[in-house]
Amino acid sequence: MSASxxxxxxxxxxxxxxxxxxxxxxxxxxxxxxxGGRFLDPAAAVARCRELAAEGADLLDLGAESTxxxxxxxxxxxxxxxxxxxxxxxxxxxxxxxxxxxxxxxxVDTRSAVVAKRALELGAHVINDVSALDDPDMGAAVAAAGxxxxxxxxxxxxxxxxxxxxYGDVVAEVAAHLRERRARAVAAGVADExxxxxxxxxFAKSGEQxxxxxARTAExxxxxxxxxxxxxxxSFLSRLLDGAPADQRLEGSLAAAALAVFExxxxxxxxxxxxxxxxxxxxxxARxARxARxxxxxxxx
Numbered sequence: 001m002s003a004s005x006x007x008x009x010x011x012x013x014x015x016x017x018x019x020x021x022x023x024x025x026x027x028x029x030x031x032x033x034x035x036g037g038r039f040l041d042p043a044a045a046v047a048r049c050r051e052l053a054a055e056g057a058d059l060l061d062l063g064a065e066s067t068x069x070x071x072x073x074x075x076x077x078x079x080x081x082x083x084x085x086x087x088x089x090x091x092x093x094x095x096x097x098x099x100x101x102x103x104x105x106x107x108v109d110t111r112s113a114v115v116a117k118r119a120l121e122l123g124a125h126v127i128n129d130v131s132a133l134d135d136p137d138m139g140a141a142v143a144a145a146g147x148x149x150x151x152x153x154x155x156x157x158x159x160x161x162x163x164x165x166x167y168g169d170v171v172a173e174v175a176a177h178l179r180e181r182r183a184r185a186v187a188a189g190v191a192d193e194x195x196x197x198x199x200x201x202x203f204a205k206s207g208e209q210x211x212x213x214x215a216r217t218a219e220x221x222x223x224x225x226x227x228x229x230x231x232x233x234x235s236f237l238s239r240l241l242d243g244a245p246a247d248q249r250l251e252g253s254l255a256a257a258a259l260a261v262f263e264x265x266x267x268x269x270x271x272x273x274x275x276x277x278x279x280x281x282x283x284x285x286a287r288x289a290r291x292a293r294x295x296x297x298x299x300x301x
Contacts, residue, residue, distance in 0.1 A: 004224045005266065008193045009105055009125040009148030014058065016226050016266035018288065020280045023107065023269040024049075024057030025232065028082040029066045029074075042085035049086070053095035053104040055274040059126065059267075060095060062086060063109035067130050067203070069235075071158040076114040083108065083119060091123035107148070113137035120145040130154055130203065132181040139188025150196045150228055151181045155204035162204065170209045171216045174199050178223060196267060198228040201256075207236035214259055221264025230269035231256035232276075250275060258283040 005017035014021055028045045030037045039045040049060045064079035065071075087106065094103035107126035108119040113135045116127045120141065126148035133139055133151065142149045153174045155164035167173050178197045186192055199220050201210045213220070214231065221227045231237070237252035238244055244252070250272055257268045257276050261283035270276045 003193065005226065006193060007148060007196055007226050007266075008146070008191065010146050012105055012125060014105075014226075018284070020261045020265065020284055021058040021267045022056060022273055022277050022280065023059040023061050023228070023230075023267055024052035024055070024104075024273045025061050025063070025269060025271050026052065026086075027063045027066070028086060029064060040082070042082075042089070045086045046089045049090060049104070050095045052273045053097055056098060056277040057104055057273045058097070059105045059107050060090075061107040061109050061126075061128055061269060062124075063128075064115070065110065067109075067158040069158060069162045069202075073111075073157070073159075076112045079110060079112065079115045080118055083115070084122065087119060087122035087124060105148075107150070111135060111138075113141045117141040120147055126150065128152070128198075130198075130200070131157075132178075133184055133188070139185050139190055142185075142194070143189030143191075146191070146194065148194050148196065149185060149190055150198050151178060151185060152198035152203065152228075153177050153200035158203075164204045165206050165209065167209065170205065170212055171199075171219055174213065175220055175223060178220070182223075182225065192225070196226045196228050197223055198230065198269075201229060201231045202234040202236060205236075207239055210234070210236040214256055214263075217260050217263035217265055221266070226266035227264060228267040228269060229257070229260040229265040231260065232268075232270040232272065254279045262287050 007014045026039055026048050028039055030040055039048050064082040065074035090106055096103055105125040107128050108124045109128040110116055111131040127142050128150040130152045199213045232253045233246045233249045237249045241252050258279045261280045
């Protein structure tokens with residue numbers, strides 16, 4: 001077990017050395033690209049959280065602001081109106097994992113330090129920041145709670161990002177950005193062991209660039225912190241699946257998750273938890289078999 005495989009999220013530590021963590025998506029929004037409106041009602045959102053935990057989601061990622069291409073920013077007050085009843089319910093009765101394995105960690109997907117601070121007061125363990133500290137107060141808010149923090153690569157904002165897809169070497173430039181934001185987080189007081197990194201599949205990336213990031217996951221995993229990959233149901237998969245709409249991209253999402261895990265991703269963020277848990281267990285086992293063979297050395301002859 002190496003220090004880079006441990007992810008500290010408040011009082012909880014995930015050991016990602018042998019088993020990939022699965023983060024289930026629950027959008028409490030009217031307009032997210034895949035499940036917008038389905039879980040806007042707090043009771044529906046809480047029920048969905050419990051369902052995903054029962055399917056094996058190690059983390060539940062609650063988002064109250066759509067970050068799909070072209071989406072406008074949502075004021076912190078509205079994000080909190082959507083989030084607070086769900087967070088309060090999960091704090092009162094955490095979502096249980098199967099087989100008595102404990103309870104799922106709660107993550108909140110927000111770019112706002114105001115939202116993050118309140119979510120952490122209500123018991124969230126992780127802040128998933130797609131802007132990677134564009135809000136100058138975010139680092140201090142996360143550091144004060146000792147929470148986990150996901151730093152994602154994106155250019156511009158969700159409204160403008162798909163106009164900013166010109167790269168020389170997309171993997172090298174994403175890696176450089178993540179290294180810089182990691183240093184910024186540590187300078188703000190966030191412990192390095194609390195950080196995870198996300199290349200931002202589909203965020204200011206063309207379909208070809210998203211595929212290249214997946215194909216070169218190992219280079220990003222080598223940055224030294226757990227790598228989170230979120231390719232679930234994204235539009236670049238549609239082109240590969242005969243134009244399938246978002247809710248019919250399961251096979252592509254599973255393939256992307258398994259590929260990312262085999263190449264070194266430690267966390268996958270997904271809509272379809274039960275199927276993904278099964279798929280990544282196979283990828284985990286194949287990755288372990290490759291590592292074991294490498295450690296033994298290749299036989300002669």
